[in-house]
Amino acid sequence: MTTQRDPVNSARTGLERANGSDAATNVAASELINILDAVEVPVIVLRRDSTISYFNKAGADVLGLSPSDTGRASRDIPVLAAMPHLEKHCSDVIAAGAESRVNLHDGEKWFIVRISPHTNVDLQITGTVLTFTNVTAFRASIDQAIYEREFTKAILNTVADPLIVLSADHRIQTGNYAFYSMFGVSRDETQRLPLWELGNGVLELAPFRAHLKEMLAVGPEHQPVEVDNVFTVKGLRTLVVDAHPLSFPGHSERRILVTFRDVTERKQAEAGLRELNESLEKQVRIRTEELSSIIETIPGLVWCAAPDGELNYLNRRILEYTATNADDWARLGWTCFLHPDDVEPTVRAWSNAVATGQPYDNQIRLRRSDGVYRWFSVHGQAARDSDDRVTRWYGLFIDICDRKTAEEALRNSQTQLSRATRTATVGEFAAAIAHEINQPLAAVVTNGHACLRWLSAQPPGLAKAQEAAERIVRDGTEAGEVVRRIRALFKHAPLEKIELDLNEVIAEVLHLLSGEIAKRRVGVETELADDLPTVIGDRVQLQQLVFNLLLNGIEAMDPILDRPKKLSIRTTQENPETALVKIQDSGVGLEDSEKVFEAFFTTKGNGMGMGLAICRSIIDAHHGRLWAASAEGSGTTFSFTLPVETSARP
Template sequence: MTTALGSAAEILRAAKIVEGVVGNAWATDADGRFIYVTPDALTFLNLTLDDLNTPPEEGSLGWKRVIHPEDYEAAAATWRHSLRSGEPYNVEHRMLLANGAYGWGRSTGQPLHDGLGRILGWYGTVIDAGVSTSADNRPSSQTTDAPVHDAASNTPPLNLVHPHDRPAAEQAMARAFWHGIPQIVSYRRRQADGSYRWAELRAEPGYAVSVDVDPMVSKPGERWATSDTLGETVEAVRGARAVEGLFGAAFAFDPSGTFTYATPIAQTSIALTLEDLNEPLSVNSFLDGGDLGWKRSVHPDDYEDVAAALRRCLRTGEQFHHEWRVLRTSGQWVWHRFAVRPTHDTQGRITGWYGVGIDIDVYKKTEAALRERERELSQLIDMVPSHLWRLSPDGEPTFFNKRMADFLGMDAADMASPGMSRLDRLIATVHPDDAAEFGNALNRSLASGERFAMRYRLRRADGVYHWMSSRAEPLRNEEDRIVQWYGLCHDIDDQVHAEDALRESERSLRQLIETLPALIYCAAPDGKPIYRSQQLREFLGFNLEDKDEGARSRLVGTLDAIIHPDDLAVVKERYGHSLESGEPYALQHRLRRSDGEYRWVETRTAAMRNAEGAIVQWNGVCFDIEDQVRAQEELRLSQESLARASQAASLAELSASIAHEVNQPLAAVVANSHACQRWLNADPPNLERAQKTVERITRDANSAADVVNRIRALFRQSAEARTGASITGVVAEAREVLTEEALRRGARMDVAVESGLPTVRLDRVQIQQVLVNLIRNGLDAMNSLAGPRIVSIRARRSEEMVRIEIADRGRGVEFPERIFEPFFTTKGDGMGMGLAICRSIVESHGGRLWAEKNEPQGAKFIFTLPIEPDATP
């Protein structure tokens, strides 16, 4: 018989054992009334024992206060079910913690029976499920969606499992229970006829798994057993069994480290019996540094630490907590966490140890994986070539990645500074010119939840500002409240500078184009105008789009508007040809200025091609050459008139000059003659003075003769200027000089030059003068002629000479020889030098010049020029 007090003590002891291993435990009486809860747990939940037993309202349970409302009904139902049925209690739920937040937890409970199978009370524990498992691994939906008692009914009763497979099945269920990960294991299931069939067990988390396996049920011959003598470790074994009820793998050993109990599963899973565990592997006892058989189950890398720690605990009586890899029967190393506590007798002497080993492989692996993932993630975050930052909903920086921290020279934590919010501190790192806008934009985003995006200059640790492109987006929770802001900040300094440089170069290029004193334009490959420089726009007085009208294309519209009508056809034809062929285009034409005046321009256009050689654009330049054209025209005209004037004037001027030269000595001669005469006539005659004057007369007369000689010499001297030339060209030139004059005088020139005339060595200018002079004489001779005024010019070969005849139809020559004498003239205004000079020129060329009577009327002047000896064909 057990008294109520005794039963309470029994339950309490079980709870304490659990508490010793797990950290918290609870105990209730058979009716579910709490008699013990680990004080720390109460503090943690901000509850007293009475609170747990005092229903907040009729019909509810005391712990409703700390269970999430959504989870309470299921948990309460499960609990009531367990109280009624005596089935173990196991439910996952959210618990209200002292800090006001809910945390996931798993409560498990186990009844304690007396010898008659009556329930003395319940003991159990709460495991914080949310702590060491990630959200992904936490089985939330199954537990809430599928009530535990329902799920439990699907669990195959262990008596249906072949005894050999039970440990595996049990373990799978325990693992599922602990890790929240479904476990799958194959086992032989007993059929109704008593035979076994292979089946698969899926152990879902949340199943209540009873590990209360009676060792006596196990089959003789199985390689696991309980020590024959428990000795002083009875208490420890009992502890082990209590824990085993909850965790499935427990053991006990005596103060020397010799195992006296091990949960069957423990033995089978590592394939070591108690004997095997305790088998001495060396002479020394364990405490003295010797090794026991269980060493085989410990990973070699872990063993020394484990053994040393255990020996220390055995000596000191400290609780033992350790994690190591256990060699599973399957040959796998599996991480386990071991917790071992001593039991004491009344004198406080250690009587034995009991403990539990929990498979934490998944944790370990998960943890490692998580750690690896976190490492990778943090590496990723730090390695991303960008600044990453996180702000609280209030804008307080809570995280900078390494790059950003390095850049700023401070971490998010360093942002805290007295008298300044972290946000202000963050704003202070922005360039003063950008800070206000940055602050405004950020605050606006923080207030509105809108995405933040901005470019600004951020101060680097060394004080240099860098251009940044920054963006931030809020992360919202299920209630759509902003939890935090994630930001990315990209250093675009080089880009900005490059952009600036590019923009600057673009600007200066554009300015260059705009200011170049030329009209510049660009056109699409089809010729459509797409750009005009400032100067061209001003010149034309309209913009690109202004000619986009009607059915005509912009190109046609523009051309029609700006090209002189006389030039339009050729411009269109040539431009069209260029567009088609890709050949450059260059043309001079008249372009309409905005004031309506057409100006001569020279337009040059060439294609700009891409890497593939396809035309991407036409670029053109257009120079206003109006002034140039006009100047050229004027120059040409003045040159022509000058040529005519010089041809006309040279002989006249020469004549005047000669006249002066001759007149001077003549005047002196005359004066001296008169003086001489007077001296001779004087009374008495002054012979001396007369003599003197006569000398002067002789001298001055000679001087006059010299003038004439010098004129002849003048023409002889230019012999060096002579070159071999075709008389045909010289005749043509002379004719050209006089064309206009002949036209004016109503006369025409009839030129007939024999083909294939040999070249003549001549001074081109002089012979041209001879020709012009003779032709003009001919024209002069026909001034008063009524009939057709024709000067015929003939050139032909005559023996070793080229013979040129200039014939007119005038009155003819009265004195064919005298006309060649200097100062002889038949003209009213003539000086009488022209023919003299002409003859002088021709003779200096080795030819002859004479006059004949022309038939039927007029005069004919003939001159010959010797053929160049080596030029004879």
């Protein structure tokens, strides 16, 4: 308690000195001291010499003074020494008679220290009174507010969209970094600038202003507006401008937040996307039209059917061909367009295809608009999904009428052709015959002359004459033999099938062709099976067959200059039922081994293209087979088989 006493005494001493010493004053002074001790604000009274004359209880508690500090110089008290120039402040206050304030920072605490003159009862200034107002909490809240403001500012400045705050009279108060950057202006030059003067004529702001004015006039119900503006720094940009009223509780002042959102890139991307979309749509449209046009104009009749076989699409060609429309088909049914004879087999085949999912192939007659039935080849193919279920049938009619007619005509004329070419080959025979007969005949004539010469010589060369005469007989006989063979060849005997030795037929024809073979310098090799069984056939026809094949081989080698011309003929028994003949040349080979048998097909400059067609008809008449194949190395092999005479076999 002693610590309580001293300040009181000290105060009392002061008061006593000021007011004199009487009991009533003492009581009042004590009360005053009590009051001062009840005040939580520290109070210190300094004398003119800056020694402490009094401090109240709060001074002791808050500033940590002790009773012994009374009378000590203020500079010796640490908490007072922390206030710079305190003595000077005090002497200024005493000199001026007016109070002043200084700040005191004591540890974590902040005080505002009011220094006021201390006067005695005579109104003489005897010292100073220091009152300490604790402002620590207040200061913290100010710090917090500053921090919050800076934080907000930092956030605003990192926002990429420009923002400005306008006063109620539309003057710019502040903006974020993005705003100053976008508009190319500085904070200083826009401060308090009416918004409408923004840009100072450099920016194309006229439409922008108009929109903004309108928006601000409308108030909270406005819609954001989109404006295009040319900026010196960034060029033409599209901005979405929006305005929001700002109000602060307890503040009557209203402000407006204006935000700008740069949507140029987004707009461009949207435009690009739109363009891409349109181009894709266009492509799809073109492609679809193309496909549709292909299907409609393809020179074929295209149809589609449902998995159950129900026709559901017919292309234009079909409708044009029948001069109908799709409804007619739906109404009448497709069978009514078929030839009556084709309906039943077609329905059966189609039902079967639909049931099994197998490709559908058929030949039908379809009625044209003029009532004519034309032949069509029909092909249907099932389209399937990933589970192998039929999703649709796609089909095609192909007009084969002309081909079919031609085939028929060809078949009809086959026999006529055969007859015609028999005559045609006579010319070819004639050349061979001429050579065959000429050689012995020439020898006969020359020998005859020689014989006469020897006989008429002096003396007669009888031996020589005899030799010549013998040669005449020999060669004349041979010529006669040739004639006999030829007559046999041309004999107009009715076609009769007799037992024939194929080897013999080949030898006869080879003999006939020997002139041609020599003339064209062809080497002939024969390999004829000794035990070849006889065949049944018409001699003349088979001779003609062999003749044609051999001549064909010989002629095929005409262009050969760089290698020997070789014709080889082999006969073998292929199996118990058939004999096989192979004729191989070393010519240029075949391009199409089937086409050569067609009538009027020829690769020769002067050929009729009949020879091989005749061969085929002869072979057909004899129930044999005839085919051609490219030979090993070069050339072509023609092969034919004929049935052997089985009853002649043991």
